[in-house]
Amino acid sequence: MSSTESQTSGRQAEDRALRHLEQHGLRLLKRNWLCRSGELDLVMLDGDTVVFIEVRYRRHSAWGGALESIDRRKQEKLVRAAQLFLQKESRWSNHPCRFDAVAIEASSNTVTPNWIRNAFEA
Template identity: 65%
Template sequence: MNEYSSQASGQAAEALALRHLQQHGLRLLAQNWRCKVGELDLVMLDGTTVVFAEVRYRRHSAWGGAVESVDARKREKLARAASHFLQQQPRWAHAPCRFDVIAIDAMEPPRLNWIQNAFDT
């Protein structure tokens, strides 16, 4: 698989996840937010809760599925990036937060698994 098709698949998965979250009433605050310690795929607002949503897409499950790919190292990186986001966005600095994982496994149609409050920091 070349890098372009992998990137296109990731973008399509992220768009699918965003639509799904918006259909469930969440509002987009930021997409592909980057800082020196990492990237946040989707930062959403669920009522008054800031949701850091990690979108994981897997074409094959030979190395584990999309959910399993959010390991301890990835969770730590997400937590650090979320901390930077909150420091730079004073409006949300004291809001309740949670980390969700939207795992998308390649099927036809794609299977989306939205895990709310997937991990604590």
């Protein structure tokens, strides 16, 4: 798979995750927010809680599934990016926060995305 195909698949997975989360009442604040620590795929509001959502897509699970790919190092990068987001977007800094994950496996294209609330702690 070329990097262009991979980016297209990743974008489609994010689109699918976003639709799923919006159907459950979450509201998009930022998408693909970039900083020196990395990228936040989706930043959404669930009631008054700011939710940092990592979307993971896997064509197959030969090297582990989508959720297993969010290892400790990736979690630390997401926490640092979230801290920077809250510094730059200070109106959200006093809100409760959580880290969710949405896993989408290509082999299950017709299945609802696997949304894990509180996928890990900061």
